[in-house]
Amino acid sequence: MRFITLAALPLAFALIGAAQPAATTLPQTSAAERVKAHMTFLSSDLLEGRDTGSRGHEIAAGYVVSQLQALGLKPGGDKGNWYQQVPYRRATLDGTPTASLTTRGAATPLVQGTDLSVRPNLVTKDMKVNAGLVFVGYGIADPVLGIDHYRGVDARGKIVVAFSGTPKGVPSDIAAHLNQVKAQNAAARGAVGYVEITANPAGNWGSLAMAGTRPVTNWADGKGGSGQGRAAPLLRISFSKATAERLFAGARQTLAAVQAEAAAGRQPKGFPLTGTLRVEATSKWEDFTSPNVVAVLPGSDPKLRQEYVALMGHLDHIGVRRNAKPGEDAINNGALDNASGVSTMLETARAFVASGQAPKRSLLFLAVTGEELGLTGADYFATNPTVRLNEVAALVNLDMPLLLYPFRDVIAFGAEHSNIVKAVDAAGAAMQVTATPDPMPEQGLFTRSDHYRFVTRGVPSVFLMTGYANGGEAQWKKFLSGCYHSPCDEVGQGIDWDAAARFGELNYRIARQLADAPERPRWYADSYFGRAFGAGQPKLAR
Structure with missing residues (x-):
């Protein structure tokens, strides 16, 4: 380093002043250019597909923080920082489990991968279960629907089938939810294990050999808490068809008989099964962390600022293909899934700051991890929120908007459950964008993205995707059968950047409506999800 003497300072300053160029005005970037810049970086090869827990995801999270910090937002994570570190555990089997089925006093060994498949466990390393079994129909116990397949069955200390x-x-969205809580139902009734079998006599029983080799990954706090909730300690196994038939032999009904009932549209009643199943299995664990990014834009209203409108998108993707051939592109860049959602969320944040008008309610921005691992990052935040969850008035989830065409409509999954749909309609009307019904109800998408973890905590939520109009249907079918979860999901696939900007503007308008409304959104009184999870909250007549 070369130092300047004090005597030379006046001359140096004069030279510096003389060398300064005339003031220039930097060119203003458009919303389309800003979203393109975000998506280009977040889906670049440098980030290697942003797999949960990977270095690439860490870089992506740092980028999102830098953008939110530059806008002047406040950190909303743990201990006053920008991050909420999610503690993950990956469990695999350590050795081969042993199992036997005892019927009529005789024990028959069962072979892992042939007769049954025992799965790893996230909270109990050494599983030792010796228990009877009970059949419980579809395993549904739901007071809102008035269904209880456990009626008349004692599941305490038993393995539930x-x-x-x-x-x-x-309905498809309710069915998808009911499927996700079956193991929880079993655990709540004192079961020690849970097994699912097919109701279809000609159904596929799956590959038991593959099932036993798959790792189980979820958040686990090291104190017994897990994203699997009360079901975490349960023994989880799969049976072959032959083993399942043996369980029902000598019971009130055979497997074929209860399958025939299901095929006829009836709901089989539960009953005890014959025999006792003994299983011993050991799991080994790999612990790691991955961050949620959390930011807050404080509200301006003295009363309403204590409430939050949340905007959320998942930052993770599925990483690198391990089975790629030499020379093949192995990186799953995840441009549309879901660099697009996070990038338009950043543009929404910028729009609020640029407006010069602070929202009345505070805004909570969440770039969550682990969506591709079963909505686990969102679940961890909803279980361990950094703000009081009952103060989150509404949530808008931005996951995989398909920005390949000039969209004219949006699909607002969950719109039928709360009056958030009114904010969507009002925002869309100003832009000639309509909200259309779910065109693919068989997919059960309302429960397959991160907002679902907030819905089950009573937060009215909506999940937005671009719709089927103006060529959208063809684009959706092409993407889902082609670039979805594939290395070709990158920015070079023909993204319409003007559509990306419009999607960001639409979400700004929706969030503005929700943040400035005098009343927070309400569940409709006849909504299943409002009735199931909005206990004590005021409801609206439709």
Whole structure:
């Protein structure tokens, strides 16, 4: 380093002043250019597909923090910082489990991968279970629907056997939810294990050999808490068809008989099964962390600022293909899934700051991890919120908007459950964008993205995707059968950047409506999710 003497300072300052160029005005970037810049970086090869717990995801999280910090938002994570570190555990089997089925006093060994498949456990390393079994129909116990397949069955200390799926006639979003809580139902009734079998006599029983080799990954806090909730300690196994038939032999009904009932549209009643199942299995664990990014834009109203409108998008993707051939592109860049949602969320944050008008309610911005691992980052935040969850008035989830065409409508999954839909309609009307019904109800998408973890805590939520109009249907079918979860999901696939900017503007308008409304959103009185999870909250007539 070269030092300047004090005597030379006046001359140096004069030279510096003389060398300064005339003031220039930097060119203003458009919303389309800003979203493109965000998406280009977040889906670049440098980030290697942003897998949960990876270095690439850490870099992506740091980028999102830098953008939010530059806008002047406040950190909303743990201990006053920008991050909430999610503690993850990956469990695999350590050795081969042993199992036997005892019927009529005789024990028959069961072979892992052939007769049954024992899964790893996240909270109990050494599993030792010796218990009887009970059949519980579809395993549904839901007071809102008035269904209890456990009626007349004592599951305490037993291994519960249930049909997969739900009875005919249950709406798809409710059916998807019921499927996700079956193991919780078993745990709540004192079961020690849970098994699902197919209700279809000609159904596929799956590969037991593959099931036993798959790791189980979820958040686990090291104190027995896990994203699997009360079901975490349960022994989880799969059976072959032959083993399942042996369980029902000598019971009130055979497996074929209860499957025939299900096929006829009836709901089989539960009953004890014959025999006792003994299983011993050991799991080994790999612990790691991955961050949620949490930021707050404080509200301006003295009363309403204590409430929050949350905007959320998942930052993770599925990483690098391990089975790629030499020379093949192995990086799953995740441009549309979900660099697009996070990038438009950043543009929404910028729009609020640029407006010069602070929202009345505070805004909570969440770039969560682990969506591709079962909505685990969102679940961890909803279980361990950094703000009081009952103060989150509404949530808008931005997950995989398909920005490949000039969209004219949006699908607002969950719009039928709360009056958030009115904010969506009002925002869309100003932009000639309509909210249309779910065109693919068979997919059960309302329970397959991060907002679902907030819905089950009573937070009215909506999940927005671009719709089927103006060529959207063809684009959706092409993407889902092609670049979805594939290395070709990158910025070079023909993204319409003007559509990206419009999606950001639409979400700004929706969030503005929700943040400035005099009343917070309400569940509709006839909504299943409002009735199931909004206990004590005021409801609206439709």
